[in-house]
Amino acid sequence: MATENTHFGAEAIASIMNNVNSVYFIGIGGINMSSLAHITHLRGYRTGGSDRCRTALTDKLEAAGIEINYGHNAKNVHTYGAVVYTVAISPDNEEYLEAKKLGIPCISRADYLGYVMVGYKNRIGISGMHGKSTCTSMCAETFINAMAEPTVLSGAELSTMGGAYRVGGNEHFIFEACEYMDSFLDFNPTIAVILNIEMDHVDYFHSIEQIRDSFSRFASITGENGYAVANGDDENVKTALADYKGNLVSFGIENTDCELLAKNITQKRGCYCFDVFCEGEFFCHIELNVSGYHNIYNALATITASKICGLSPKEIEKGLTAFCGASRRMEYKGILGGARVFDDYGHHPTEIYTTLLGAKDLCDEGGRLLCAFQSHTYTRTKEFLDDFVSALSVADRVYSVDIYSARETDTLGVSAELIASMIGNEKALYTPSFEDAAVAISREAREGDVVVVMGAGDIYKVFNYLEGNLKK
Helix, strand or coil: CCCCCCCCCCCCCCCCCCCCCEEECCCCCHHHHHHHHHHHHHCCCCCEEEECCCCCHHHHHHHCCCHHHHECCCHHHCCCEEEEEEECCCCCCCHHHHHHHHCEEEEEEEHHHHHHCCCCCCCCCCCCCCHHHHHHHHHHHHHCCCCCCCCEEEEEEECCCCCCEEECCCCCEEEEECCHHHHHCCCCCCCEEEEECCCCCCCCCCHHHHHHHHHHHHHHHHCCCCCEEEEEECCHHHCCCCCCEEEEEEEEECCCCEEEEEEEEEECCCEEEEEEEECCCCEEEEEEEECCCCHHHHHHHHHHHHCCCCCCHHHHHHHHHHHCCCCCCCCEEEEEEEEEEECCCCHHHHHHHHHHHHHCCCCCCCCCCCEEEEEEEEHHEEEEEEEHHHCCCCCCCEEEEEEEEECCCCCCCCHHHHHHHHHCCCCCCEEHHHHHHHHHHHHCCCCCCEEEEEECHHHHHHHHHHHHEEEC
């Protein structure tokens, strides 16, 4: 069970922060929480936090002078003036309960982020069920290349930034806007980007109508002088924005009514090139260096937001050409037995399907697509079981690793073994552990193949067992 978001708002949090000089982050090891901790530390606050175990992110925090506790203990919060928590923690987390007992202000991550971004002129919130981290990284790369000095908070690390965040000037704030538990309704965008809308997070959202309403409310935060950057090919997005009162700018491929359109699309080894037309006039030519048809939409969203903020066509072209992907988004890891190996965060059937289709285009002639997959949460697996089976069947070989439980318990009768059996023994193999998956991949990968290690949990640990055999 997750912990509720607070909804204090930026003004109330500013008042709280005026009276404290130290902030404690519960769940500090998460990609967003660690970035917020870094930013807080840079603003001069004594900063600390806790998480379950040591990771590369917590090592980086400690190296920056941030105090880290491994494991949760009530006494850890005693010397701090405010607590920021991720809603992924349990409501009975002892640090959270102790802070409440002592009257220490507790602020949810989303609410705190909404406060942090106030003061920037252009606040670009990248939302959608899929592609948020990639699009946020694309925007970051584009603005950095244009010397626009953006401040960035992303859900994925980008080599250009040396991590998942960047502290820049006060004009542009680019951030990933997560919809889970309506977290993004605490943000303060001036430009709301909506990439796509469909059913997900079924432990919180109960209908597509509820989801559309949430995205509608997110866009409305921009106000009448703000902008909604919308995928005009997505019917759910169009429905959600039917009553939007601000400046609506749409992008697309199929819908010719969109203000920005991709035309003359060509493809080479999975990477797409296309011309962009704005209201019927040629605007720029894009040659992507990341694979997948879905990345045309991510690029179009980036182009639209960048144009609104005043970047030139040449600056946008240069930035998108320089973008070679974010961490764990079809991230190239090396060669194994002649096969190219990639790491990917995909965990929804739509993401899996589109990513694996793009990966197939990377295979040499006669090569196969091999996919090691770990499903994320039992509720998602149960709700989309048939869709997972269909999406994974794009691969020629699937290695199904035990489900990542996250905040849930196994009570729904689904399993990685069930996924493998439904795909079929001729294509799928149940590999319960990371080591099992690594052994199977190493045994079967050959010249011309492509291997994708996929999932939003901890399946990246497969690489601990492949590392000795991977050649860069």
